[in-house]
Amino acid sequence: MLAIPNVISFVLLLFAVYFARKRNIRAHKFMVFLTMITSFVLVYMFAEMRLQGGSLVDKERLASFSIWFKFFLGSHILAATVTFLISIIVVTLGLCQNRKVWHKRVAYLLVPIWAYSAISGVAVYVMVGSPDESPTVLESLVSPRDLGEFELQSNSRGSFTHENLKGKWSLLTFGYTFCPDICPMTLSDLNQVTRGIQESLQVLFITADPKRDKADLLEKYVRQFNSEFMDLRSESSVEEILSHRLGAKIVLEENFKSEHYSVFHPTGVYLIAPDGKVLGFYRHPIDVKKTRDDLKHIIAEYGKHFEVRDLKVIEPIKGASVTAAYANFYNNSQFPMQIVEIRSPSFKSVEMHNTVERDGTIGMTKQPILNIPPMSSVTFSPGGLHLMLFEPLNLIKIKNKVEFQFLTGDGFLFHSTATVIDRTDL
Helix, strand or coil: CCHHHHHHHHHHHHHHHHHHHCCCHHHHHHHHHHHHHHHHHHHHHHHHHHHCCCCCCCHHHHHHCCHHHHHHHHHHHHHHHHHHHHHHHHHHHHHHHCCHHHHHHHHHHHHHHHHHHHHHHHHHHHHHCCHHHCCCCCEEEEEEEECCCCEEEECCCEEEEHHHHCCCEEEEEEECCCCCCHHHHHHHHHHHHCCCCCCCEEEEEEECCCCCCCHHHHHHHHHCCCCCCEEEECCCHHHHHHHHHHCCCCEECCCCCCCCCCEECCCCEEEECCCCEEEEEECCCCCHHHHHHHHHHHHHHHHCCEEEEEEEEECCCCCCCEEEEEEEEEECCCCCEEEEEEECCCEEEEEEEEEEEECCEEEEEECCCEEECCCEEEEECCCCEEEEEEEECCCCCCCCEEEEEEEECCCCEEEEEEEEECHHHC
């Protein structure tokens, strides 16, 4: 989008110079005036992106680019701004005072400035890559936003607080049961979006109209779209979450005291990471395929900083209620990481243990938390750190696959699959 006013303005400037040389001052002024308008559009687009908390690229990605990219990006914006300001001067001189000589000279000055703006814009475009190549359609916030503490109520599942966001990806949207169009369309689209996503993902529908949306009515409404969707309501917390933490608001019509009134509420769908922070939002209407692909991409990117390799489960001895598992854990980020919980649907419980020698004896101690330093790895192997798997819930045989979930201290949930092997294959 940013390339369009660039190209248009540059072409208009070339026409302005052409008409100036032909001494067609009226056409020349008109072309410069159009240049001012298109350059204003470009500057406005930059400003609008900043006001909405966006940028050409997110901060983490921007930091990964070279100094040349940052130079071209900055000078591109500067050249566009200068062109806009000089265009105003040109139009003012030409229309108010009719100083033809100065008018033409300043117009000539615009050509190399805007030519550089176009060239630097192309350089930025090439370095970032075509927008169509990026799978993301999420409108990201400048920085993840913490929702803080809150409490909502679900008729089907009871109390829902900020702690229920931890360890799961969440899609949060607002609406009300009397909505005839946007709300049912959004819930229907989200039902399709969540299909085929293996990661732990919950959809939260918070009513913007608790006066009419009683608990049982809200539950029935939401469950029509998907029985796993959460029906949430509150008499006070909704407004607090919206106005103070998400920067949005709910407005009721002036005649809201009657039974028939409209509710104005955000139509977007907010994406919340497993650490409970809002990453951004999807605008209405939702493109089901693009949003699903985008979610898969985002979840995969978040999972890259933690890896579990060579995860192996030892086949349990017949009659035994416990066995062990070993693996290599990698922290590929620049920050320390903690593994605070490990779960598996194939075992009643999973614990981390360490083998310890004391006074000629050997035993095991429970390791409640696994600390992994930045850009480091920790190995679980026989005679050292290992996973204790208690009470198999199904038959565990050689070559079977066993699913595991690893919960980090900041709330992220990672999945990994182990292979069952014989003890002699270690």
